Amino acid sequence: MDGQLSPGALRQRVRSGEHRGNTSGFAAGYVQCNIVILPADWANDFLRFCQLNPKPCPLVATSNAPGDPAIPPLGDIDIRSDVPSYRVFREGEVTEELPDITRLWRDDLVTFALGCSFSFEEALLADGLEVRNVSEGVNVPMYRTDIDCTAAGPFAGKMVVSMRPFLAADAIRAVQICTRFPSVHGAPVHLGEPGLIGINNLARPDYGDAVTIAEDELPVFWACGVTPQVALEAARPPFAITHSPGCMLVTDLRNSQLAVL
Amino acid sequence: MDGQLSPGALRQRVRSGEHRGNTSGFAAGYVQCNIVILPADWANDFLRFCQLNPKPCPLVATSNAPGDPAIPPLGDIDIRSDVPSYRVFREGEVTEELPDITRLWRDDLVTFALGCSFSFEEALLADGLEVRNVSEGVNVPMYRTDIDCTAAGPFAGKMVVSMRPFLAADAIRAVQICTRFPSVHGAPVHLGEPGLIGINNLARPDYGDAVTIAEDELPVFWACGVTPQVALEAARPPFAITHSPGCMLVTDLRNSQLAVL
Numbered sequence: 404m405d406g407q408l409s410p411g412a413l414r415q416r417v418r419s420g421e422h423r424g425n426t427s428g429f430a431a432g433y434v435q436c437n438i439v440i441l442p443a444d445w446a447n448d449f450l451r452f453c454q455l456n457p458k459p460c461p462l463v464a465t466s467n468a469p470g471d472p473a474i475p476p477l478g479d480i481d482i483r484s485d486v487p488s489y490r491v492f493r494e495g496e497v498t499e500e501l502p503d504i505t506r507l508w509r510d511d512l513v514t515f516a517l518g519c520s521f522s523f524e525e526a527l528l529a530d531g532l533e534v535r536n537v538s539e540g541v542n543v544p545m546y547r548t549d550i551d552c553t554a555a556g557p558f559a560g561k562m563v564v565s566m567r568p569f570l571a572a573d574a575i576r577a578v579q580i581c582t583r584f585p586s587v588h589g590a591p592v593h594l595g596e597p598g599l600i601g602i603n604n605l606a607r608p609d610y611g612d613a614v615t616i617a618e619d620e621l622p623v624f625w626a627c628g629v630t631p632q633v634a635l636e637a638a639r640p641p642f643a644i645t646h647s648p649g650c651m652l653v654t655d656l657r658n659s660q661l662a663v664l
Numbered sequence: 665m666d667g668q669l670s671p672g673a674l675r676q677r678v679r680s681g682e683h684r685g686n687t688s689g690f691a692a693g694y695v696q697c698n699i700v701i702l703p704a705d706w707a708n709d710f711l712r713f714c715q716l717n718p719k720p721c722p723l724v725a726t727s728n729a730p731g732d733p734a735i736p737p738l739g740d741i742d743i744r745s746d747v748p749s750y751r752v753f754r755e756g757e758v759t760e761e762l763p764d765i766t767r768l769w770r771d772d773l774v775t776f777a778l779g780c781s782f783s784f785e786e787a788l789l790a791d792g793l794e795v796r797n798v799s800e801g802v803n804v805p806m807y808r809t810d811i812d813c814t815a816a817g818p819f820a821g822k823m824v825v826s827m828r829p830f831l832a833a834d835a836i837r838a839v840q841i842c843t844r845f846p847s848v849h850g851a852p853v854h855l856g857e858p859g860l861i862g863i864n865n866l867a868r869p870d871y872g873d874a875v876t877i878a879e880d881e882l883p884v885f886w887a888c889g890v891t892p893q894v895a896l897e898a899a900r901p902p903f904a905i906t907h908s909p910g911c912m913l914v915t916d917l918r919n920s921q922l923a924v925l
Contacts, residue, residue, distance in 0.1 A: 579840075582843070592833065619860055
């Protein structure tokens with residue numbers, strides 16, 4: 404991986420097929436986004452879903468108009484080719500995984516770019532905190548909770564959370580740091596007893612990998628960008644496209660630009 | 665009690681002896697301060713102690729010069745008469761409790777005004793959080809911890825903390841709110857398992873009163889203004905004066921003016 408590559412140079416490599424797969428650790432310091440692409444007649448409900456559930460679905464930018472593959476606020480982007488891997492959904496089910504969606508593009512498609520935890524993990528690491536999934540070199544553990552999202556039309560479902568363990572003083576510091584970044588999930592939604600949000604076994608995440616939790620540590624839970632995918636599966640639109648997990652849109656925005664303070 | 669009284673009017677009543685005792689709930693919206701008065705040759709070490717331990721000892725203001733009973737940044741104050749009750753310490757022991765210290769005043773005395781949790785409790789309540797000691801009408805429970813303060817000359821000791829129980833989501837919100845108020849103890853120093861900071865029994869506080877903690881709540885711990893009194897008892901200066909617990913200096917500063925954001 405190449406943390407020094409500029410976001411534009413990395414996107415060129417993605418666009419040309421030279422870079423495939425995970426974007427974690429690439430273009431260090433720049434915002435990476437979760438992507439959801441929907442037909443225009445589904446877009447308004449999804450937009451409302453994001454607005455009603457800003458912690459799991461923090462909207463960073465959208466395309467300008469149906470059919471337009473550009474997202475100017477995020478850089479010189481062609482959303483049809485600038486994500487390393489895409490998932491195509493039909494009726495809420497993944498039917499294909501593709502490195503390019505140019506041949507599937509339609510003039511009614513609207514793109515949503517949502518914040519991702521890579522940005523706040525960078526801020527936590529920069530402050531000297533240990534982020535367990537980073538130090539153990541695994542995907543962050545994610546869990547389905549019993550917390551209901553606020554429904555918008557057909558989009559609904561339970562919130563998915565990611566978990567990172569911290570000593571209490573570091574958990575307090577993590578709340579402070581992440582509060583500065585509302586557009587990348589913001590402050591945690593829960594800490595301590597997992598059962599209170601419907602999680603029964605931390606050792607068995609629903610997505611990602613389990614991490615070590617020391618006896619003197621608290622599990623700290625953040626709203627997670629998998630939540631919109633769960634809502635998408637529930638809504639069952641006839642056609643939708645997302646990024647593949649870990650294969651994000653790398654943007655020209657700096658993480659520090661997302662800080663509200 | 666009279667929350668509507670202006671701070672200046674309340675201080676007049678204190679000065680004249682018309683108001684005695686607790687100041688909690690009076691002059692709502694205004695900053696109340698812990699007071700420590702020391703001979704000038706002890707003042708520098710105490711100032712350093714405050715600077716090294718800003719969470720338990722958040723310095724809001726000091727007097728201008730030894731012997732000067734005014735504290736201009738806090739209002740038209742005569743520190744010899746404007747606190748409802750004083751404790752006089754000799755060699756680290758309380759020897760008297762007095763409503764006025766004019767007859768004890770010396771031309772070498774320096775006054776320190778430290779932030780107090782009343783200010784952040786008001787901010788928590790204003791946000792709709794329940795502050796248990798307020799709703800149960802008791803003094804906040806306070807505990808000695810095993811957390812060492814950073815020593816400055818003879819001033820040293822363990823940190824004392826106050827505790828308020830919250831649901832996890834409210835605890836996270838409380839961290840955000842209190843972070844805005846570093847000069848009144850700021851963010852909590854610990855939450856969750858009390859044993860990790862040397863507290864063995866929440867039902868038996870070292871100072872104040874126990875409060876109810878529901879099963880789904882976390883105890884949240886803030887650095888407490890009793891800490892400097894403990895350091896004072898350890899340092900054993902020949903002469904010192906503080907406010908009596910709960911009988912604070914009411915200032916003209918608004919709580920909102922202490923917010924850094």
